[in-house]
Structures are given as structure tokens and as C-alpha cells.
Amino acid sequence: MLQFMLRTTLIVLCAFVHSLALSQSVSGQLSAAFEAFQNDPQLRNGIASLYVMDAKTGKVVYEQNGLLGLAPASTMKVITSASAYELLGEGFQYKTNFALHKAGEDASLLIVPAGDPTFGSWRWRTTKEDVVLKGIAQAIQKQGIKNISSVLVDNEAWDEETIPDGWMWQDIGNYYGAGPAKLNWRENQYDVLLKSGSKIGDPVTIVAMLPKIEGYTLRSELTSAAAGTGDNAYIYFPLNAASGVIRGTIPVNESRFKISGAIPAASDQFVITLQHVLSGVGIKSPGKALAGGKTPLAKHTTFYTITSPPLDSIIYWFNRKSVNLYGEALVKTIAAKSSGAGSTDKGVEQIRKYWKQQGIPDTELNIVDGSGLSPQNRVTTHAQASILQHARKQPWFGGFYASLPVYNGMKMKSGTIRGVKGYCGYHKAKDGNEYVFAFLVNNYNGSSGSVVRKMYKVLDVLK
Incomplete structure (x- = not known):
């Protein structure tokens, strides 16, 4: 019996030492990878924050700048999603x-x-x-x-x-800048079909607006750009005006190039x-x-x-397709439920209050919207990771997890606005260890694609 007990104790001890060594190994690898990332020329004038937790224990595996408030871009949506589940209910x-x-x-x-x-x-x-x-x-x-x-x-x-x-003014005339009203319609979105010229610099004409927006007109100041340059067209609608303008470029030789705008008055x-x-x-x-x-x-x-x-289904598309309108509507709905007033400011106040009750200081959630489109938002990766960890323990977690897209083979929400890139989510490594992570980068230089590849290299340590 004594021999059996000693053998069992030895097995448990070895497993613990192996787990501890593995954790230290991952921590060390993350430290080296993140240091290399921070020293990259693309971060010469930028700042990055990474927070990684063991999903099973909640213990910190690695963190750097975890309490520094940064613009989250669309990774803000995980905060809004979890808040909506908690404050409105899964079946709302x-x-x-x-x-x-x-x-x-x-x-x-x-x-x-x-x-x-x-x-x-x-x-x-x-x-x-x-x-x-x-x-x-x-x-x-x-x-x-x-x-x-x-x-x-x-x-x-x-x-x-x-x-x-x-x-930003450049955003609010376009489909992703559609704000929420009490009565929304077609996600407050319409399409514009455009025809470009055969030569670079040729003018671009408007073929149609689908559906036609009653009482509003658009004119094109677009020009034709090289083939393969994609959609660089932006709609600008002056406030309280009945006419807007489209500026920028679309590729040459396009007969029905589609862009989408925000309906000025959905009701x-x-x-x-x-x-x-x-x-x-x-x-x-x-x-x-x-x-x-x-x-x-x-x-x-x-x-x-x-x-x-139901809310569960709304959250699915909110995160999968990063529909900003859904997040802003949910924030106002949270406010309407708690105070009877559908106000973004009151909704944000309720969200910060709720997470403060869960142990996250409101100073770590300095937010002004629900989608992350505003560059004025400032959140910490500690707050994001803590909310993701909180979500794992809730009955609605299955729907929330399903809503997250897959990037780099990992379940995570991405975020992008000018000079900002972020990822936060979950990953189960080949060895069975599970992680919760949040990774934000602000004010990088160079191309977005390049910084994404370098962020993936850091996150690959968790695989």
C-alpha cells in the first residue's frame, strides 16, 4: 500500500512539475516573441499590449502593458456582446x-x-x-x-x-457608419452601383442607388484607378443636407461596381x-x-x-460580420431597459457599472460606443481577457463562442481602424492547454497586413 501511495504521489508530482515547466516555457516563449515584436520597426512609434490567461485556472500566463488603455477597434465588440448577454438576457x-x-x-x-x-x-x-x-x-x-x-x-x-x-466624418456616410435609430430599416444601408472609365483618372459615374433613397441625391467625384486597387470610395453626407458626394477611387473597367452607404433617415x-x-x-x-x-x-x-x-442570433452576426449598427443598437437598448432612455451615454454607463461590479475597474473601460468604430475608446487587455474569462463560465457561452470568427486557426475577434489592430479570443493548444488572450496594437506604421503577420507570430506560441 505504501509503495502504491508513493507511486501515485510521484505521478501527481511529475504531472504538476511538467505543467509548471510547460507554463514557464509558454511564458518564456511569449516574452521573447513579444519583445521581438515590440522591437520591430513597425512599432518604433507605437505601443502594444498583450494579456494571456490560463483558461482553466484564470492565472496569468503572460502580460505586458496589460493595464494600459488602448483603442480596441472592433475587439470592443466582445465587451458589448458579453454585456448584452448579461444585461438583456440570452433570449432577449x-x-x-x-x-x-x-x-x-x-x-x-x-x-x-x-x-x-x-x-x-x-x-x-x-x-x-x-x-x-x-x-x-x-x-x-x-x-x-x-x-x-x-x-x-x-x-x-x-x-x-x-x-x-x-x-469620423469619413465613416458616417458609409454602411459601416450607420448609426441606430429607434426605427431601423435594412440595417440602415443602401447600395450604389458605379461605372468607371477605361483609363486611370477617368471620371466614375453613378449607375443606380438600390434602393433609391427618397429625398436625397448623390454626385460622384470619383476617379478610375489601376486594376486591382479595390474599393477606395467614401460617401460623404453633410448634416441636414439633401445631397451627398462620393470621393476616392475604384478600379478601371468596372460596369457595376458596388459600394454601400448609410441611409440618412431610416424611418x-x-x-x-x-x-x-x-x-x-x-x-x-x-x-x-x-x-x-x-x-x-x-x-x-x-x-x-x-x-x-433572439439575442443569441443577433450576437452571432454582430461578431461574425462585425456589424457596427448591432453594437450601437444594443448599447442603447441596454440603456432603455435600465433607465427607459435609449441613449448611448447611458448605455455605456450601465456597461461600465456592471463590469465594475464584476471586479473590473471602470478606468479600464473608458468607452464611448459599442462597436469600437470611435477612436476615442480606450480599454485594457486585462479588462478584455477578464471579460472573456467571465464569459466561459456563463450559460450563454456556447452562443458567444460560436459568434467569434476564426483567424490564424484561432477563435478570436479582430479589430481594425486607422493605426489600430487587435485580436482577442480563445485557443486550445495541441497539448490540451486552453488560453484566453487579448492583443492590441496602436499607432503602428507601415502596412496592416505586415503587422498582422507579426501579431500572428506572437500568438502562434499558444498553439
Whole structure:
């Protein structure tokens, strides 16, 4: 018996020593790899932060500059995702209500939205534009209505400012810069088809806007660039103006080159689109939404409700395709649930408050939006890794993990804005060890592709 106990103790001790040696080995390799990365010419005027934890124990494997606040770009989305799961709930769904105040065959239509960013999205069968419009039209027909005298959109308690702090002028006219309203439509996005010339420097013409944005026009100041140069076209829409401009370049010899922009007023666009559909089934209605405060529901009867996909499904596309609109809508929704006011500032305040309660100082989450598009955000890799570790222990982790893309053979969210590159996520090594990591780089020089390859080389140590 004594011999058996000694043998067992020896086996356990050897396993512990092996694990400790392996951990030290990974720590040492990370230290060497990160030092080489920091000394690279691309980081001459930049700063990098890396935080790696053992996923099973939560112990720090390696960290450098882990408490330094850096711009996270779209790695901010892991913070917003985890916050939404915790503060809204895995099964949370948006509800958009439609109500009528009847007077014979006439009626006023009241739309009571809740900030649903999936309303009219092409990502789910039930949210697609034609499905949504057909369902509303049929529901109105069943009410026996022949004429809608007014269309009201209830914007009560929802911040009318759709652009979070710090978003850049170059971004906000383009699809990835679409901000959230209480009523969103088609992810607040439209497409522009462009035709370039056969020679470099030739002017580029606008072929079509799909769908046509009512009340707005675009002009092109684009020129043709060399083949293979890709999309370098940006849409600029002056505030409170009805005309925008596209500047930059697209490649030569393109007949229907597509770029996408942000709809300036999504609720107006939706109401006008709905009017066309209703006209097609014999129901007359005005073409413009009358947005304002709350219209008493006592005068209207809800006859139709559109329910969004569950939060778990929204988070999937939020992270997989890095849809900025979803993150900004979720932040405002968190605020609306807690305080009744759909405000980015109040939503950010709730997020920081929640994670402070979980032991993460609010000074490590100096954030102003939910998507990471604002260069004013500053977070620490310690905070990111801690939130990722927190997520592993939650019942909603499966959906969250599934939402993360795969880069470099690792489950991780990427982030990119000018001068910023980031990755954070999870990885299981060949030896079975599991890691949680966050890696941010700010103010690097040179090409993004080059710095990405060098970041991958550091993360490869975890394999």
C-alpha cells in the first residue's frame, strides 16, 4: 500500500512539475516573441499590449502593458456582446408594434419601434424586406382599412442622435457608419452601383442607388484607378443636407461596381417603402413619417407585432460580420431597459457599472460606443481577457463562442481602424492547454497586413 501511495504521489508530482515547466516555457516563449515584436520597426512609434490567461485556472500566463488603455477597434465588440448577454438576457428579442386608430375605412397608423437593428435585414428569412412588408400589408388588409391618413413613429425616450461620440466624418456616410435609430430599416444601408472609365483618372459615374433613397441625391467625384486597387470610395453626407458626394477611387473597367452607404433617415425610408407596398394592394397612405414623442396608445389598438431573432442570433452576426449598427443598437437598448432612455451615454454607463461590479475597474473601460468604430475608446487587455474569462463560465457561452470568427486557426475577434489592430479570443493548444488572450496594437506604421503577420507570430506560441 505504501509503495502504491508513493507511486501515485510521484505521478501527481511529475504531472504538476511538467505543467509548471510547460507554463514557464509558454511564458518564456511569449516574452521573447513579444519583445521581438515590440522591437520591430513597425512599432518604433507605437505601443502594444498583450494579456494571456490560463483558461482553466484564470492565472496569468503572460502580460505586458496589460493595464494600459488602448483603442480596441472592433475587439470592443466582445465587451458589448458579453454585456448584452448579461444585461438583456440570452433570449432577449426586440418587438416592433403596429397600431391603428380607426375611423370607418380610414385610420391613422402608429409604429412603436424598440430599436431593432435586424428589422428588414437580409440575414434571416423572417426579417427580409419583402417578408416584413408583406406581413404588415396583409395585417392592415385584414383590418378592412382602405386609407391611412397619417403614419406616426413613436420616438419617445430614444436619443435622436444616431452618431456616437468620436465617429469620423469619413465613416458616417458609409454602411459601416450607420448609426441606430429607434426605427431601423435594412440595417440602415443602401447600395450604389458605379461605372468607371477605361483609363486611370477617368471620371466614375453613378449607375443606380438600390434602393433609391427618397429625398436625397448623390454626385460622384470619383476617379478610375489601376486594376486591382479595390474599393477606395467614401460617401460623404453633410448634416441636414439633401445631397451627398462620393470621393476616392475604384478600379478601371468596372460596369457595376458596388459600394454601400448609410441611409440618412431610416424611418422616412421605411414609411415611404411601406406606402408603395400598400398602394400596390389598394390602400392609400401618405409618404412621410411623422416622427415625434409618444402618441397615446389609448387611441390606437395594436394589431400586429414583429419580433426579432433572439439575442443569441443577433450576437452571432454582430461578431461574425462585425456589424457596427448591432453594437450601437444594443448599447442603447441596454440603456432603455435600465433607465427607459435609449441613449448611448447611458448605455455605456450601465456597461461600465456592471463590469465594475464584476471586479473590473471602470478606468479600464473608458468607452464611448459599442462597436469600437470611435477612436476615442480606450480599454485594457486585462479588462478584455477578464471579460472573456467571465464569459466561459456563463450559460450563454456556447452562443458567444460560436459568434467569434476564426483567424490564424484561432477563435478570436479582430479589430481594425486607422493605426489600430487587435485580436482577442480563445485557443486550445495541441497539448490540451486552453488560453484566453487579448492583443492590441496602436499607432503602428507601415502596412496592416505586415503587422498582422507579426501579431500572428506572437500568438502562434499558444498553439
